Amino acid sequence: MKDSRNEIWVFGDYRNYFQNRVTLQLLSRATELAKDLKASVCAVVFGHDVDEWVNEYIAHGADRVLVIDHPDLKCYKIETYVNLMIRLLGEQRPEVLLVGATNFGRDFAPRVAKRLKTGLSADCIDLNINEEGLLVQTAPSFGGNILAQIITPKYKPQMATVRPGTFQEIPHDYERTGEIIRIPMPTDLPRERVNLIRSERSPQRIQRIEDAKVVICGGRGMGSKKKFKKLTELGKLMNAEIGATRPVVYANWIEPEALIGQAGKHIQPKVLFAFGISGAIQHTAAINNAEFIIAINKNPNAPMMAMADIAIVADANQVCLAMIKELKIRIRG
Amino acid sequence: MTTMLKLVTCIKQVPMVSELPWDPRTGRLKRNLAGGMINPACRHALEAALILKNTHGAEITVITMGADIAEEVLREALAMGADRGILVSDPKMAGADTLATSLVLSKAIKKACADFDLILCGCHTSDSETAQVGPQMIEELDIPGVTYADQLDLNGRLLSLQRLSDNFIETLEMELPGLVTITTQKQAPRYVPLAGLQDAFSQTDIDRLSLADLDLDSELAGAKGSPTKILKVYSPTATKDNTVLKGSARKIAQQLFDQFDDKIGGAIGKDIKNYQERP
Amino acid sequence: MDFNPCMKHKLVRRTVRDFSEAELGPIAHEIDRDARFPWEVIEKMRGLNYFGLQIPRKYGGAEVDSISYAITIEELSRVCASLGLCVTVHNSVGAQPINSFGTEKQKERFLPPMASGERIGAFCLTEANAGSDASGVETNAVEVEDGYIINGTKIFVTNGGICGVALIFATVTSGTDKPSTNVFIAEKDMPGFSVGEIEDLCGMRANPVSSLFLEDCRVPLDNCLGQSGSGIKIALTALDSGRIGIAAQALGIAQGAFEAAIKYSKERQQFKKPISSFQTIQNYLADMATEIDAGRLLLYRACALKDGNKPFGTEAAMAKLYCSSIATRTTNLAMQIHGGYGYSKEYDVERYFRDAKVTEIYEGTSEVQRLVISRAVLSQHT
Numbered sequence: 001m002k003d004s005r006n007e008i009w010v011f012g013d014y015r016n017y018f019q020n021r022v023t024l025q026l027l028s029r030a031t032e033l034a035k036d037l038k039a040s041v042c043a044v045v046f047g048h049d050v051d052e053w054v055n056e057y058i059a060h061g062a063d064r065v066l067v068i069d070h071p072d073l074k075c076y077k078i079e080t081y082v083n084l085m086i087r088l089l090g091e092q093r094p095e096v097l098l099v100g101a102t103n104f105g106r107d108f109a110p111r112v113a114k115r116l117k118t119g120l121s122a123d124c125i126d127l128n129i130n131e132e133g134l135l136v137q138t139a140p141s142f143g144g145n146i147l148a149q150i151i152t153p154k155y156k157p158q159m160a161t162v163r164p165g166t167f168q169e170i171p172h173d174y175e176r177t178g179e180i181i182r183i184p185m186p187t188d189l190p191r192e193r194v195n196l197i198r199s200e201r202s203p204q205r206i207q208r209i210e211d212a213k214v215v216i217c218g219g220r221g222m223g224s225k226k227k228f229k230k231l232t233e234l235g236k237l238m239n240a241e242i243g244a245t246r247p248v249v250y251a252n253w254i255e256p257e258a259l260i261g262q263a264g265k266h267i268q269p270k271v272l273f274a275f276g277i278s279g280a281i282q283h284t285a286a287i288n289n290a291e292f293i294i295a296i297n298k299n300p301n302a303p304m305m306a307m308a309d310i311a312i313v314a315d316a317n318q319v320c321l322a323m324i325k326e327l328k329i330r331i332r333g
Numbered sequence: 334m335t336t337m338l339k340l341v342t343c344i345k346q347v348p349m350v351s352e353l354p355w356d357p358r359t360g361r362l363k364r365n366l367a368g369g370m371i372n373p374a375c376r377h378a379l380e381a382a383l384i385l386k387n388t389h390g391a392e393i394t395v396i397t398m399g400a401d402i403a404e405e406v407l408r409e410a411l412a413m414g415a416d417r418g419i420l421v422s423d424p425k426m427a428g429a430d431t432l433a434t435s436l437v438l439s440k441a442i443k444k445a446c447a448d449f450d451l452i453l454c455g456c457h458t459s460d461s462e463t464a465q466v467g468p469q470m471i472e473e474l475d476i477p478g479v480t481y482a483d484q485l486d487l488n489g490r491l492l493s494l495q496r497l498s499d500n501f502i503e504t505l506e507m508e509l510p511g512l513v514t515i516t517t518q519k520q521a522p523r524y525v526p527l528a529g530l531q532d533a534f535s536q537t538d539i540d541r542l543s544l545a546d547l548d549l550d551s552e553l554a555g556a557k558g559s560p561t562k563i564l565k566v567y568s569p570t571a572t573k574d575n576t577v578l579k580g581s582a583r584k585i586a587q588q589l590f591d592q593f594d595d596k597i598g599g600a601i602g603k604d605i606k607n608y609q610e611r612p
Numbered sequence: 613m614d615f616n617p618c619m620k621h622k623l624v625r626r627t628v629r630d631f632s633e634a635e636l637g638p639i640a641h642e643i644d645r646d647a648r649f650p651w652e653v654i655e656k657m658r659g660l661n662y663f664g665l666q667i668p669r670k671y672g673g674a675e676v677d678s679i680s681y682a683i684t685i686e687e688l689s690r691v692c693a694s695l696g697l698c699v700t701v702h703n704s705v706g707a708q709p710i711n712s713f714g715t716e717k718q719k720e721r722f723l724p725p726m727a728s729g730e731r732i733g734a735f736c737l738t739e740a741n742a743g744s745d746a747s748g749v750e751t752n753a754v755e756v757e758d759g760y761i762i763n764g765t766k767i768f769v770t771n772g773g774i775c776g777v778a779l780i781f782a783t784v785t786s787g788t789d790k791p792s793t794n795v796f797i798a799e800k801d802m803p804g805f806s807v808g809e810i811e812d813l814c815g816m817r818a819n820p821v822s823s824l825f826l827e828d829c830r831v832p833l834d835n836c837l838g839q840s841g842s843g844i845k846i847a848l849t850a851l852d853s854g855r856i857g858i859a860a861q862a863l864g865i866a867q868g869a870f871e872a873a874i875k876y877s878k879e880r881q882q883f884k885k886p887i888s889s890f891q892t893i894q895n896y897l898a899d900m901a902t903e904i905d906a907g908r909l910l911l912y913r914a915c916a917l918k919d920g921n922k923p924f925g926t927e928a929a930m931a932k933l934y935c936s937s938i939a940t941r942t943t944n945l946a947m948q949i950h951g952g953y954g955y956s957k958e959y960d961v962e963r964y965f966r967d968a969k970v971t972e973i974y975e976g977t978s979e980v981q982r983l984v985i986s987r988a989v990l991s992q993h994t
Contacts (some may be wrong), residue, residue: 016499020591079477103498107480110465114432114472119560122463136564141461147409149564193511194475206426213517238601251638264517271600285459292596300577301879301886310593312578312585322582326590330605349626370626404617409627525627527661527684528674556840 002327006259007094008034010062010159011109012045013102014053016077022100022164023053027061029127030098031166036129041094042066042122046084048074058178061170070185075199076104079192082111082211087186089116096135098127101161108163115306117218119152120159125166135160146282165268165289209258214240215269215288216320218248218316221276221297224325225253226318231275234320237327243267245283261286279304336389338487339450340382342409342443343470344375346403347460353400374455376522378515380446381485383414383523389487392416394446398426398437404539412525412535418537423544427557437554440547445531445540451492452512456481467514477507480514490574494567624680628687630700631645631660635693635808643818644963647810648651649774650818656739657699657729662688664727667711678915680949682860689864689905690871693967694818696864698732701770705850705943705975706733709779711836721834722777726748731776731800735854736766736824746781746793746847746978751826753782753794760797762804766824767866770974771975773810773820775820776800777909779850781843782935793843797835804829815966852925854975855932859911862932862939862971863904869939869946869964870900876959877949887949896945907935924989934980936971943968 008030012023023043030041043062045053047069054065068084089097089112099109101123121137125140125147128136135158137150152158208274209215216235222228228248235242243260255267260267261282268289275296277283284307287293295308296316305311312319348367371379380395394417395410397403407418424548431438441491442449452474457464465478471478484495496516497503523550544551553560576592578585590605598605617625635653643650658665665681667673676684677786681703689696707726710718726730742748751764762782772849780796798805809821838846874897887893910931917924943965947954952962970976 008500013503020499032611056545078479103496106464107468110431110468111472113465114469117432117560119430119432119562120463120465121561122465139463142459145568146566147569148566149449150561151564152560153562155560193507194479195506197493197506199498200503202500208500213602223547232485238597240604247638249635269600269603271597292600297536299879301881305575308575310576310578310589314579314582314585318582319585321523321587322586326583326586327605330590330607331603343703368622368626394649408619409623412627495797496919524631524660525623526659526674527624527665527680528669529627529661529675530627531680532621532675565633 001085003027003139004093004156005065005095005270006037006039007042008037008039008096008098009044009094010057011097011099011105012043012047012050012053012057012065013100013105014045014047014050016102017053020100020102020164021062021169022102022105022133022162023057024060024169025164025167026098026162027057028102028170029162031098031170033096033127033129037095037133040064042094044085044088045069046073046081047076048096050074054174054180055174058176058180059172059174061176063178065180066183067180068185072185075119077192077194077196078104078107078111079194080189081108082115082209083189084186085284086115088137088183097157097159099159099161101163101284104172109159111158115155116155118155118157118159119150120161122149122161124160124162127160127162140288142281142285144285151177163268163289169286175276181316187282194243209228209241209243210265212241212267212268214273215260215267215271215290216273216275217245217283218254218275219245219283220247220251220278221278221316222248222253222275222320223277223317225251227265228253228321230320230324234324237324239275245277245280274304274308275320278302279307338385338389339383339446339448340391340393340451341446342375342379342382342393342395342410342415342454343405343438343454343457343466344379344395344397345372345458346370346397346399346406347372347458350515360598369402369405369509372455372458372460373429374457374459374517375406375514376455377517377520378453378455378567379410379413379415380520381513381515382521384520385485385487391450394419396421396423396438396441396445396450398429398434398441400427407539408530408533409525411537412529413523414529418420418539419542420539421542422579423554425544425551425557426555428559429554430559430561431463431465431469432560433554433558435466435473435563436558437547437549438466439470439473440549444542450490450509451487452476452510454512454514456514456516464514465538467512471512474512476511478512478514479505481516482513483516483518484520485513534587598603621679621683624676624683625687628684629892632688636688636691636695638973640818641811641957641960642965643692644815645817645957647812647817649820650695653695655727655867657695661727662699663702663729663732664678664707665699666708667723667727671711671719673707673723674727675711678856678919680861682856682911682915685857685860686864686867689861690868692818693861693865693964695818696861697816697819698771700861701735701851702726704854705735706771706775706777706779706859708836708853709735709846712776713795713842713850718797718834718837726749726777728794732771732774734769734775734824735850736769736780736798737780737781738766738768739764740767744977746844749781749783751780751782752798753831755782755784755786756830759830760794760796762798762826762829762831764826765808766826768811768820768821768974769824770819772822772824773807774905778805778824778847779823779837780831780982781847782826784840792841793847794840795837795843795846795965796831796839798824800824800830801828802831813970814969815963815968816859824924836987841877843890850990851976853918855981856914856930857910858971858975859914859928859931859935862935863907863911865964865968866892866907866935866939866942869929869943869961869968870897870904871945872959872961873900873949873966874899876953876961879961880951893949894938900938900942900945903938907931907938910934926985927929929976929981929984932971932976933978933985936968936978939968939971
């Protein structure tokens with residue numbers, strides 16, 4: 001008879017710690033959910049030299065941390081990690097397992113769910129406990145234009161992945177204590193069939209647009225390649241990355257890597273400027289997680305304007321030029 | 334003598350989003366009005382398969398799980414150069430979540446193309462966007478697999494992949510048979526040639542597989558075989574209480590930076606308060 | 613009678629639309645403004661068999677059914693009428709006459725490079741003094757030992773500036789026989805064959821419509837198309853089937869303008885309401901929708917007859933007459949709905965308005981179409 005634990009597990013995805021604090025965000029959400037379930041929170045970490053993260057996780061809400069620390073785990077290896085997690089889940093059956101929806105998480109979580117034949121929702125924008133004590137997962141489709149509330153009533157653990165930036169982390173409390181359980185690395189794991197030849201942090205270009213705090217997106221409404229280029233000047237003044245919609249990329253006003261959309265990059269900036277963008281769904285699906293949207297469009301009824309926090313009804317090109325002028329006056333030094 | 338590579342590409346028919354009428358007042362999509370199209374990432378997966386066919390010689394089987402109308406995406410794939418199309422369709426498959434879907438697709442591949450060398454899938458779909466079916470098929474078929482691959486290179490039975498995973502540039506290798514999911518970054522998909530389209534309808538038959546053909550218990554497919562249950566589906570309220578600015582561009586820029594200097598200044602890390610005397 | 617498009621036709625429409633919107637959409641405005649022929653997209657169109665639509669498989673063509681053909685031309689024209697024109701003229705009146713009237717040797721020689729788009733076709737009938745009156749062509753061909761020497765000037769040749777193969781209609785004056793019209797295949801680098809200035813036109817500006825000069829141009833016997841004296845017959849046959857292409861082109865222009873009008877009417881607000889809520893605009897949209905639908909049905913009926921190897925000339929004339937008239941009417945209404953903005957080049961609708969008009973003029977004016985139809989009507993009714 002397997003041990004069933006009234007616990008919420010959070011996978012410790014630590015490798016991108018400074019940019020990506022999803023584990024801490026999930027721990028804080030787990031803490032709230034744990035109150036409703038009268039459960040405790042447990043972080044699970046596989047890696048090498050991970051003590052720093054272990055302590056962070058306790059400081060951010062973990063009551064317990066399961067750690068497997070071994071040189072073989074210096075880099076994330078998918079099959080090994082899945083096998084380790086399955087072993088742990090086999091011995092201790094928590095109620096819930098939460099995984100950050102990083103590229104790794106979105107590969108790792110489904111494989112774990114499949115092995116256990118349990119349910120998994122992706123990119124949840126909210127998690128709650130209902131009257132039956134089940135995890136209600138609010139998951140988006142169509143880029144967030146449709147939401148579904150999902151439960152996994154019959155299988156454990158109930159699993160969900162959550163994108164970085166969805167939940168707020170609680171401030172750390174280094175006075176907090178928690179139980180650290182160091183588990184020895186098993187020696188009988190099946191051989192990893194996928195060989196990681198190389199895994200290097202990508203060199204910091206100015207910044208990746210997916211991580212940028214401020215993004216300026218331009219659409220066809222900018223008028224021409226020459227006028228579109230003015231956004232770059234505005235971007236320099238604002239430390240912003242420049243993105244574009246599909247028609248702009250097709251018209252060769254900017255390189256294809258700048259495409260923001262379902263077939264391009266998804267962004268979650270603190271502030272997003274949308275210049276001359278009508279708001280086609282292939283684009284808006286990729287900007288749903290922007291915190292604050294400022295849209296500039298001649299057409300007050302463009303869908304982009306309905307999504308915006310500030311809707312500026314004016315010619316996008318002229319506002320861009322005016323903003324450049326205004327910022328040059330205001331920014332000292 | 335080299336035997337032909339056997340490639341399988343899984344494709345999904347998704348609503349044609351660009352056609353979806355959008356009601357700006359309610360922010361709702363009128364889903365029932367759209368036609369279907371090949372999911373964009375699946376198109377990239379198919380393109381990767383076609384490139385492999387070009388360089389190495391291969392037979393490409395495209396497979397989809399869907400209603401009768403999903404035949405359209407198979408025909409389109411055939412028009413682009415795929416060799417065989419399989420429609421996995423059964424009313425009992427409806428309502429499947431990714432667990433049930435990955436099971437059905439895996440069983441179908443084992444039935445129709447058991448000696449596959451490589452399965453290619455799109456990294457995610459534009460409608461449900463879970464990105465789960467690929468990894469779950471990897472588990473179901475118990476083969477090596479890599480997700481979010483940008484680039485593939487095949488040398489004999491060794492597949493080498495490049496990808497950007499959470500800010501890490503990675504190179505991975507695995508032996509065939511295996512499964513990869515392809516991102517929308519590289520291999521821009523080709524357009525459909527009209528001669529190919531004619532042939533796709535006149536020269537090839539689509540194979541159909543039902544639940545019975547797969548020897549699969551109906552309890553494991555469709556909604557019955559899905560551990561997740563949907564409680565409700567809704568559109569989030571789209572009406573935002575937004576501020577509208579109008580007027581001359583100059584005034585707008587001033588107003589914007591005056592009223593929101595904290596928000597904007599904070600985000601860009603600069604002080605943009607107006608300290609000067611302005612006329 | 614099933615009026616729903618079959619899966620194949622749905623896919624033809626969608627795939628050509630995908631291409632047109634992605635590749636022609638971003639440049640359509642600029643190439644019209646600059647009267648530039650976009651070689652860069654022609655390369656891509658060649659790979660998709662657009663230049664081999666009506667050429668048999670054995671010569672490298674795609675040999676599609678007439679409805680697929682009409683849909684392709686319509687979808688190209690919906691975004692860029694100039695390129696829709698290029699493709700339809702090349703297929704219907706450039707390649708098809710060679711396919712219908714050429715010897716096997718001629719077909720093997722000319723059709724494969726035309727099917728691949730390596731050589732684009734042009735149809736050269738019109739002259740300064742010969743428009744609707746085809747029999748009045750003054751370009752003359754004198755028989756010599758191993759061919760003919762041709763002299764004359766052809767005007768308003770669609771694809772003239774870029775054609776690799778041109779069908780020249782000339783009057784042969786040979787001694788005692790009465791003059792007859794013959795068709796000669798001129799090729800780009802033939803001595804004595806040259807391209808004149810590109811016309812500065814109201815619409816279809818990205819199509820290099822030009823004059824062609826034949827100055828003692830020697831054309832070998834191998835380049836004589838069809839039997840001697842069959843020029844008029846070839847012309848009329850070509851134009852019969854060319855009508856289907858032009859009707860499709862006109863339909864595409866109307867459709868594009870119509871969609872722009874719907875979109876604009878929903879976005880534009882006056883008196884605190886979108887103008888699409890006003891009955892007058894609604895009436896306009898209703899008329900446009902009905903007429904476009906009617907035009908489409910006329911067109912596909914002509915296509916079905918052609919594919920069934922039944923006579924289709926009258927029906928094709930009806931389709932061309934009607935579709936071209938609704939193109940001008942629809943684009944006019946669409947511009948009206950756009951109000952002042954419609955008159956500005958910032959919006960596409962004025963380009964549709966300018967492009968539409970010529971569909972009532974070329975490949976048989978609307979007056980000539982009426983001639984064809986009324987002849988049929990009068991001969992059928994006793």
